Amino acid sequence: MAVAPADRRSGLSLLRSHWPAWLDLFGWVGRISETRYWAWLMLLPGFLLISVVIFYPVISGIWLSLHEYNLLRPARGQPFVGLQQFIDLLDDEKFWLSLRNTAYFGVFNVVNPFLLGLVIALALKRAVRGAGLVRTLILMPWFMPSVVAGHMWALLLDSRLGVINDILVKLGLLESYWPWFARTETAMPAILLVGLWRGFPFFALLLLAGLQSISQEMYEAAAVDGANALSRFRHITVPLLLPVIVVAITLRTIAVVNSPDLMIILTGGGPGLATHVLSFYAFQTAYATFDFGYAAALSVVMLGILIFFTLIYLRVAGVDRD
Amino acid sequence: MSKLTRRDFLKGSAAAGAALTGNALPGAARLLAQDNPTVDYWHGFIAEFVHAGFEVVLENFHQANPDITINPLTVPNSEFMTKFTTSVVGNAAPDTTMAAPQRIPDMVAIGGLQDISGRVGESDLMDKIPADRWDGATIDGAIYGVPSFMFVDWMYYRADWFEEAGLDPPTTWEAFTEAAIAMTDADNGRYGFGMRGGNGGQGFVVKVIESFGSPIIDDMGQPAMDFDKAVEALRWYTDLHTVHGAVPPSVANDSFRQLMEAFQTGQTAMLWHHTGSLAEMRTVLGDEGAFSTAVRPHGPERQIASATPSYNGISMPGDGEEDASWEWISYWADINTQVDFLELTGYFPSSALVAEDERVQSNPLYAAAVATVDEVGPPTRFPGGPGWERNVVLPNFQRVLLGEITAEDAIELMMEGLEEAVSG
Amino acid sequence: MQLSFRATQRLYRALTAAVLVFAGIFALFPLVWTGLTSLKQNSDVITAEMQYLPHNPTLENYFELWSRKSFVTLFGNSVVITVLTVSLCLLVGTSAAYAFSRYRFTGRNAALVGFLLIRMFPMVLMLIPLFIIMRNLGLLNTRIGLALAYTTFLLPIATWMLKGFFDAIPPDLEDAARIDGATRAGAIVRVVLPLAAPGVAATAVLTAIAAWNEFLFALMFTTNEASQTWPVGLHLLVGEEFNLPWGLLSAGGIISILPIIVFFVLAQKSLVRGLMQGAVKG
Known part of the structure; x- marks a missing residue:
């Protein structure tokens, strides 16, 4: 967080008087922190923890993707098949369809909540009366456990008991209750609506934290120079907010692409294959068909797509430039 | 306690x-x-x-x-x-x-x-x-x-509606179609049959196919579907929705919960389930004759039911x-x-x-x-069966309901998938 | 056309208010509906004619949920696991994020992306290897085991977020503290962390929510009822071949956001106000 220079000194001296001296009694930590090992020591716990968990699953996953391994056919063992399962993917109509759905779902389930979150964060920054209340309230959708949120949305949009249908009919926007999740053309949009509701608080929270750290003086200086609101937004807000935007979008994209939760509760990938995304496909292949080799190939492809996307995105956004 | x-x-x-x-x-x-x-x-x-x-x-x-x-x-x-x-x-x-x-x-x-x-x-x-x-x-x-x-398969039906219409619960697939059509009054939000087109619907499709004389696998565990009979079965079943409109329009996402709610709120006249839901049905609708149970209808070859x-x-x-x-x-x-x-x-x-x-x-x-138990056995089962039903039968059944593919296309895909599930 | 300064301001204020009202309604409507549903009996939810306000409002669902099964145990487990997870994430994540933010070393970018790898790899292939690791470490059915599993998956998020917030703190502040005689570790504790408090709080909220709501690991890595968590309990209200007890599920949803609301109310003065209103405002 950037800090306005005027606040800096007072903040610091205030902190000095508040932090007890015993914190420095960990003298040896302090001494080590002056050595060149410090950076590594700080990274060590995180790396240890993550490597315990990451190496075995990822390596076994990649290994599996190169082997045939169907749990229902123990007699066949796990023969090495090279890239065969990846070649099979190219021929797999369901794979391409799921890839397309994943792209559709991934893009809109990130962009929609981002835009709404951004607008709300911008609005919240201009403190109006009642903004404090709204700040807390808009976080609520995110607090709801996904099993409750998913089923409550299924109820809200239900084709018999759904209050949204009832309101739309009463307003004359619909002739009769619409089966949102049962129709190809509305199943994914309905899921995206739920995703928007679940996702925008995350962006609003992060972007607001980022916005608040931009010093007001910069805006005032720009206003004196005659910059209008739009150009202030473009030349001050966007560049200074960019690091937070990048982090938020990266994290959200990864979460969205990897999580079949909404599909499992709301549509089961249907109707037909209208909401059949890769994460759902991989899950079904592993735990309904028990073809772990193929599921691994799907997973490795997803991993590759995500790594590729993340690297490109970070490069474009210029975050890894230094 | x-x-x-x-x-x-x-x-x-x-x-x-x-x-x-x-x-x-x-x-x-x-x-x-x-x-x-x-x-x-x-x-x-x-x-x-x-x-x-x-x-x-x-x-x-x-x-x-x-x-x-x-x-x-x-x-x-x-x-x-x-x-x-x-x-x-x-x-x-x-x-x-x-x-x-x-x-x-x-x-x-x-x-x-x-x-x-x-x-x-x-x-x-x-x-x-x-x-x-x-x-x-x-x-x-x-x-x-x-x-x-x-869990013994049976059918729930609105006894009061059937009585009003002077109909008996249908015992054959043809009579079932007629009853479903007769009970439908779409303008007033009434439908003859609460068809399970959402998750879980795959099991019903398999039973319908079998009731029309096409087995799924033979005694050796090999694929044994009969294309013509299976198509006939699937067409009859999906026609209830696509041709006759005797099924709620939400069919492709209707699972147990939705179907029970539809039946309990008076949207559907018939519902296929099994003995496991009787207690809840009684709790909601009471014993006063609002609903009753009947043997599920027979296809050309056998009853569309199993005892599980x-x-x-x-x-x-x-x-x-x-x-x-x-x-x-x-x-x-x-x-x-x-x-x-x-x-x-x-x-x-x-x-x-x-x-x-x-x-x-x-x-x-x-x-x-009691009557059903004497007639039918457990549902079809084989290694890979649940995966095939869930990942091949269900989505293709839904696509027929949505009018995206024909019953022929769907059965072809199901037979391909079955081949793969059994030996692939 | 050039609007006067006043007119522009008024327009902005109106727009702001409109956005906030819309956001409030969109965010809250489903929650209000959940709240209303939690006061209904199932027979008032499953109706042919839509019932907006409960005709026979009742708190029965709350009482039943609380007296039912082991919901108190589940709640307690979730609280402990969430607290453990947030503590671990902040401790380990702060340390790693600081290193990523302040030091330049070979492989830094690769390591940063590598941290995220654990989140990129589809969960479906993680379950069995993780289960085996947990079993071998004797961590199945333990709260610390679940907290560790959550931590490994939330650590990359925490680290990335904290790094972003640390990046924004000018290094010369630290330098000033060190000229005054503080060690690097001292400067972190006395300067960096307090200044990053809003960011740390945001990270804490994020990890807390994720840990509080996690379901799949909690289901997979527990084999007795005493170690299950709240989301698993909620999930168990919904059976595939049973009527869905809407009132109970809604009551569960309301109960599960209560602790977070309480947390917000309690922490409003210190952490969260900072988090919501920006770092060092006046």
């Missing part, structure tokens, strides 16, 4: 155990573990009314076998195979588990169920439970589960716990257990003796189940 008692009991026995081990000589602990074995049990008794029934069974088992502790775990049906597979591959499966017959071939293939033929043979269970009730848990002559209660026993199997018992595990799973075949369970949950018994019981025979609602 019973939970509390049981918990107290557990606490007491744990304390007693600790005191004993504390004073016992070294080496006695292991002996003690065998004397007081703990048996893990995974089950799907989720709704409160059926969980209450389960608690009573637990309690009674405890009184009969005070030395055995049951460690029950409720596992959601949708995540059961994920959890079970992970535990089996991770070498930490439960001692015993509930198992649906459709899943048993998969569970056996991944090495998650033990052959208990020997123990069954030594027991008197074969006398209590009719031979065909074991079919669902028998693979290549080996038995992998003891039947407990049974729920089994309990031994998965991976720890040292010295196999006897206790057997004690527990065979307890579910006991007559008293099944009567208790029937009274508490309305779940139909697998034991022949119980089925002849007054409580079953005298209740007119059960008549449809």
Whole structure:
């Protein structure tokens, strides 16, 4: 967080008087922190923890993707098949369809909540009366456990008991209750609506934290120079907010692409294959068909797509430039 | 209440155990573990009314076998195979588990169920439970589960509406179509048939196909679908929606919950399910004749139904716990257990003796189940079957309902998928 | 056309208010509906005619939920696991994020992306290997085991977020503290962390929510009822072949956001106000 220079000194001296001296009694930590090992020591716990968990699953996953391994056919063992399962993917109509759905779902389930979150964060920054209340309230959708949120949305949009249908009919926007999740053309949009509701608080929270750290003086200086609101937004807000935007979008994209939760509760990938995304496909292949080799190939492809996307995105956004 | 008692009991026995081990000589602990074995049990008794029934069974088992502790775990049906597979591959499966017959071939293939033929043979269970009730848990002559209660397919219908229209519940597929059309009044939001087009609908499609004379697999476990008959079956079934409009427009996402709500709010006239939902149906609609039960209609070849026993199997018992595990799973075949369970949950018994019981025979609602049980066996099952049904049958069935592909296309895809599931 | 300064301001204020009202309604409507549903009996939810306000409002669902099964145990487990997870994430994540933010070393970018790898790899292939690791470490059915599992998956998020917030703190502040005689570690504790407090709080909220709501690991890595968590309990209200107890499920949803609301109310004065209103405002 950037800090306005005027606040800096007072903040610091205030902190000095508040932090007890015993914190420095960990003298040896302090001494080590002056050595060149410090950076590594700080990274060590995180790396240890993550490597315990990451190496075995990822390596076994990649290994599996190169082997045939169907749990229902123990007699066949796990023969090495090279890239065969990846070649099979190219021929797999369901794979391409799921890839397309994943792209559709991934893009809109990130962009929609981002835009709404951004607008709300911008609005919240201009403190109006009642903004404090709204700040807390808009976080609520995110607090709801996904099993409750998913089923409550299924109820809200239900084709018999759904209050949204009832309101739309009463307003004359619909002739009769619409089966949102049962129709190809509305199943994914309905899921995206739920995703928007679940996702925008995350962006609003992060972007607001980022916005608040931009010093007001910069805006005032720009206003004196005659910059209008739009150009202030473009030349001050966007560049200074960019690091937070990048982090938020990266994290959200990864979460969205990897999580079949909404599909499992709301549509089961249907109707037909209208909401059949890769994460759902991989899950079904592993735990309904028990073809772990193929599921691994799907997973490795997803991993590759995500790594590729993340690297490109970070490069474009210029975050890894230094 | 019973939970509390049981918990107290557990606490007491744990304390007693600790005191004993504390004073016992070294080496006695292991002996003690065998004397007081703990048996893990995974089950799907989720709704409160059926969980209450389960608690009573637990309690009674405890009184009969005070030395055995049951460690029950409720596992959601949708995540059961994920959890079970992970535990089996991770070498930490439960001692015993509930198992649906459709899943048993998969569970056996991944090495998650033990052959208990020997123990069954030594027991008197074969006398209590009719031979065909074991079919669902028998693979290549080996038995992998003891039947407990049974889900017998039947049909719910709005008795008041049928009476008003002067119709009898249909017994054939042709009559079913007529009744479904007759009961439909789409302008007023009434539909003849609550068809399951969402998750779970795959099982109905398979039964419809079989009822039209196309088997799924043959005795050798090889694909045996008859293209023409299967197409005819699927076309008849989906026509109810696409041609006759006798099914709610939300069909492609209608699962159990939606269908029950549709029936209970007076949107549909007929609903296919099984004996397991009777208790909840009565709670909501009462016994006053708003609804009744009937035998499901027959296709050209056979009834669109099965009788699905729920089994309990031994998965991976720890040292010295196999006897206790057997004690527990065979307890579910006991007559008293099944009567208790029937009274508490309305779940139909697998034991022949119980089925002849007054409580079953005298209740007119059960008549449809009694008739069906004599006619049909367990549902089709083979390794890879659930995956094929879920990932091939269901989506393609939905695509026909949505008008995206024809019944021919769908059956072709199902047959391709079946080939792959069986040998691929 | 050039609007006067006043007119522009008024327009902005109106727009702001409109956005906030819309956001409030969109965010809250489903929650209000959940709240209303939690006061209904199922027969008032499953109706042919839509019932907006409960005709027979009742708190029965709350009482039943609380007396039912082991919901108190589940709640307690979730609280402990969430607190453990947040503590671990902040401790380990702060340390790693600081290193990523302040030091330049070879492989830094690769390591940063590598941290995220654990989140990129589809969960479906993680379950079995993780289960085996947990079993071998004796962590199945333990709260610390679940907290560790959550931590490994939330650590990359925490680290990335914290790094972003640390990046924004000018290094010369630290330098000033060190000229005054503080060690690097001292400067972190006395300067960096307090200044990053809003960011740390945001990270804490994020990890807390994720840990509080996690379902799949909690289901997979527990094998007895005593170690299950709140989301698993909620999930178990919904059976595939049973009527859905809407009132109970809604009551569960309301109960599960209560602790977070309480947390917000309690922490409003210190952490959260900072988090929501920006770092060092006046």
